[in-house]
Amino acid sequence: MKKETYQFKYTVYDSIKDLSEEDAWLLAEAREVTENAYAPYSNFHVGAVAKLVNGEIVAGSNQENASFPVGLCAERVLLAAAASLYPKIPIETMAISYRSSVVESDHPISPCGICRQSLQEYEQRVKHPIRLILGGMEGKVYIIEKASMLLPLSFTSEDLQ
Ligand code: THU
Secondary structure: OOOOOOOOEEEEOOOHOOHHHHHHHHHHHHHHHHHHHOOOOOOOEEEEEEOOOOOOOOEEEEOOOOOOOOEOHHHHHHHHHHHHHHHOEEEEEEEEEEEEEOOOOOOOOOHHHHHHHHHHHHHHHHOOOEEEEEOOOOOEHHHHHHHHHHHHOOOHHHHHO
């Protein structure tokens, strides 16, 4: 018997002002595209903006539905758009932000479990890590170098072979 440890490092910035110009721009865009969310049920508006390795920018926002499970998170809307518009082009960095009439948007939120699974498979299929910038409308910002670090011991396509 032996114990294994899983850990990963991420960077914490006090505010968007401490980011590089490019990262700050992406996060500002993610804040902006929260405006495109359709979230009448949760009032939790999420925006995601990604820069692909070819320089293209793709955005996504959460799209809810009266039949609640039909709703899609911003991250997966973005991944579907990126894969459709620019097949096989890796995503370099994705910024995620949110606003809400219910909670203060003053700290980073992290992708949900289903989105982590989708992010993991996207990285694997295009063989490139997705760097995440997580931040609210204000407050601290987290940078995670590889999205799949958020999903240890994940179930992947390799398990089906
Ligand atoms: N949501 C996202 O779009 N991304 C996340 O990372 C967390 C949650 C959405 C789903 C739902 O529309 C609303 O936020 C509340 O859960």
